[in-house]
Amino acid sequence: MRLPRTAYTSRPWRSHEFASDFRAEDVWALPTPGGPDDLTHLVHQFASDAPEEGAPIEGAVPRLLFKVRWRLGALLGWDRPSAGIGTRVRTLRDRLPEDLRDGTRGPDLRAVPFTSVYQTHDEWLAESANRTVHMAMHIGWVPDADGGYHGVLTVLVKPNGRLGSLYMLGIKPFRYLGVYPALLRQIGREWRAGAAARATG
Template sequence: MSNKGVAGFLFRFRLFLGKLFNLDDENQLVNKLIPGSIRHRYAQEEGLIFKGMPAISNGSLDFATVYILENEHLSEIENKTVHAALHFSRVSIGEAAWGVHMAVYVKSKGLLGKIYMLLIKPFRLWIVYPALMKIVKDEWELFIRLSI
């Protein structure tokens, strides 16, 4: 996630709150394969070890890359409020035309997680998700232009 604009500010603010209220474990998902994580289950299915997994994403909120394929990317995050997965795929929408699909799967953790998700819902829907979609779309368009 870019550090620019309103969405970038919201991510930085969330990091600040996470540190202030001790919501995030800095080592979670980043330094090892934690049993129960999507990353751990994928590694087991593919016969991978931690060193064989893709590098961690750009560090924003410690999203951990589960896998990266030519037209698909899955990452996850887990903290004291949620366990969530973020999936992007590039799909054909016509002859020589592509679109980007995004799916976000979230499992709240306890009452705090449910309240947290309710409070951030408008920001996710109106600011964060559109910004994520634009970033991914721009990146894939750049990749296509460079591939030609």
């Protein structure tokens, strides 16, 4: 379920301390019901590329959209190493307060190019950059109304000038109509499978 930006901005996440120049582009409640200590399971689910041979999301249409995006990126040079983290932009780890920098960093994503920045008991942040945008994926673990917990995914973006702003505007309908619905279905399916395995293990 899509949430208002305030679902991210109104909570006292540590990311507010050093990423105020990023805007919350998309906020989604994740179908991942669990207990207060289950964020680590969700983080490892995101970091694993085992499901479906590492395909980032299910469905023919989203996979086609990703394929088109990577082809365009290769053609236009959007994803060259010189446009990424540590080259075009500095890593967010350089901005971390000391306690986060010395704490758990968390796993990198293998199926898609995101590098972990930090992980706490109820937050995880990973980042990626290309010629169009510096992006951070924030996963918060929040309480439900019924006493349980679930994940909230926030995509934070810092577009690279006019090109980045036009890029984010251009892909907006594809994100909402093709990518996010399939992504959330896959997250929910893998979460249920993982919860069942943990319950029997």
